[in-house]
Amino acid sequence: MHEGIRGIETVFLLLLLFVVIFGDLARRLKVAYPIVLVIAGLLVSFVPGLPKISLNPEIIFLVILPPLLFHAAWETSWRDFRYNIASILLLAFGLIGFTVLGMALAGERLFSLLYWRTGFVLGAIVAPTDAIAATSIAKRVGLPQQITDILEGESLVNDATGLLALEFGVAMVVSGVTPSFGAGALRLLYLIVAGIGIGVVVGWVVHWFELHIDDGPIEMTLGLVAAYGAYIAAEEAHASGVLAVVACGLYLSRKSTEYFSPGVRLQAYALWNAIDFVLNGVVFLLIGLQLPFVLAGLHSYSKLTLLAYAAGVSTLVIALRLLWIYPGAYLAYYIRRRFLKQTEPIASAKQIFVTGWTGMRGVVSLAAALSIPETMANGQPFPSRNLIIFLTFSVILVTLVLQGLTLPPLVRALGLGSVGGPDGEEVEARRLMLESALTYIQEARERDQPEFEEMYEDFAEHHQDRLTALLSHSDNNADMTQYARQREVAFELLKIQRKTLVDLRNTGRISDTVLRRLERELDLSETK
Structure with missing residues (x-):
């Protein structure tokens, strides 16, 4: 027992190291x-000689995924989410279905080692994009805010849609029964x-408790309770744990201004931010470390066949997204104009292409592949299980590395990078706050006593x-030289005061x- 715990400690320490x-290397290289x-x-x-660390899908789904989804939802603007709902749903539902059906047809006709049911399973696994990979890369390269x-x-x-499709796909393979369209629609x-x-x-329950508490450690623990509680409650009800966490995160993010004190x-x-970085860092590192386990069950396939299948499936996944993205964008434009009464101009062909090129896959896909049962209802091995896991691993690598590394030069070549100008909404908000x-x-x-006149004059x-x-700055679009210098001097003054404190x-x-x-007072002043 003691040796087992010591081994886990060593592995965990290595992962964090x-x-x-x-992570620091990525910062220095300026790569996501x-x-x-x-x-x-x-x-x-x-x-x-290094310990081999396998990725347990249950740990991913039950331990790592809820806080990551909760934080991602917390950081999402509900206004912008609601405004772009037509585009989002056409990708999260329409594109998922298109990818699953495309892979099912390809499994039957293009890849001799798969048939349409196992192709369906593979499509359900690789269809959802990764929440962290896509947005972290998109923000780093300065994509237009609406695309992000x-x-x-x-x-x-889209994780919820993909996992539902996987549920149906596995059921079709294991039992040999194809669910009806009506049953699928009702389940969805x-x-x-x-x-x-x-x-x-x-x-709502967590919000009620938060209103009666003003203690940092307790309130932050409640946030973790909300993330895990929403996911577990939904899974116990056989609903979507993913959507439950997202809904909970969006709701509490909107309400947080009512119950969070500044401190x-x-x-x-x-x-x-620390939890997000550590969990994501461990997860993406674990993806790369899975190569020995992915290759372990593939001895019956030649290396050339595996490479050809990896390249073919990865290319197909990218192509299916690009094929959907253009008609999907035009359909979203029609819905927004016709039914939602939005005056949003249609995205340019360049913007649509970049949106299609940012379809990175991540740990949810790999965990979903590893969660496939090893045997079917009749006791026979699940067909092509090891091959599906390998192809999923290949798609993750290709979309993350190839698309991720080529995205910055592509954005620059298409002239879509952020120009870094002033944010109109932010400028307006600052103006109204100051006024x-x-x-x-x-x-x-006017109400106070005369002896406080000088204080009010300073304010x-x-x-x-x-x-x-x-x-x-707002009216003339000129450099805010005076304001920038004022901030610079203010930071220098804070630095001097901090040094004096340390000397004392x-x-x-x-x-x-x-x-x-x-x-702490100085730190709070510096963050204003």
Whole structure:
């Protein structure tokens, strides 16, 4: 028992160490960390003597997936999600169905080692895109915000559709019975409605508790309870755990302004960012480390056959997305104009192509492949199971590495990169915030006692300077030289005060407790 625990500790420590090393390498190379970590895991898997770490699908679905989905939903703008709902659903449902059927037909006609049912299973596994891989890469290369919003929404929803298709595909292979279209539609409807309903109920309960608590550690623990609680409750009800977590995350994110104090909010963002990075880092590293296990059951296939199938299936997956993306975009435009009364202009051909090129797959696909049962109802081995796992692994590698690495030059070549100009909504929000503050200062000055006049004058002058700099930038589109210099000097002043605090602590004039208390005030000032 002691040796087993020590082995787990060693493996966990190695994983964290690799995540830190290769995560820092990704930052230095200015490459999205999922790409670097997958490649690193692949290379590390060849190192002799290192422990072989297998990926348990139950751990992925029950332990790692809920907090990752919850944080991704929390970071998603509900307004933008709702505004782009037509485009998102056509990708999350339409594209999933198109990919599954395309792979089923290809399994029958193009790939002799698969038939249409196992092709259906493979299509269901590789159809959903990865929430973290696509958006982290898209944000790094500066894609237009609407494309990023659509990719985020798609990857949050399509896991549920893909896992339902996998459920049907496995049932068809194991039992030999093909479910009817009506049964499939009813099952999908139940997954969606029950999953979203359970997620909102869990969110409402957690929100009620949050309103009566003002304690950072407890509130952040409640966030984890919400993520896992929504997922487990939905799975127990045979609904979509994925949609339950997404709905819960979106609901609590909208409500968080009501119950998070400023200090707790800073703690929560720091904690969730750390959890997100560690879990994603471990997951993408584990994908690369699975190569020995993926190859273990493929001795009966020649290397040339495996390479040809890997290249063929990966190309087909990419091609199916590109084939769907253009008519899907035009259909979404029609729905938005005709039924949703949106005046959104149709996306350019370049934007549509880039949206199609960002279909990266991730750990959900690999975990889904590993969750395929080893035997059928009659006791026979599940047909082509090892081949399906290998092809899934190949699709993940190709879409992450090939598409991920080629996306930045492609975006630059098409002229779609962000120009880095001012965000109109942000400028407007800053202006209204400052004007509201100035109005309050003037009203409070008139009500208060005369001896506080100088204090109000200082406040008014400070906020008026910021407003003047902001309006100058907004109206004339000129460089905010004065405002930038003001911020620079303010940070230098904070740095001087921080150094003074440390010197006082080092000479014994103040305690570490006083240091931390005053240092926190400076940190909060620096984040404003």
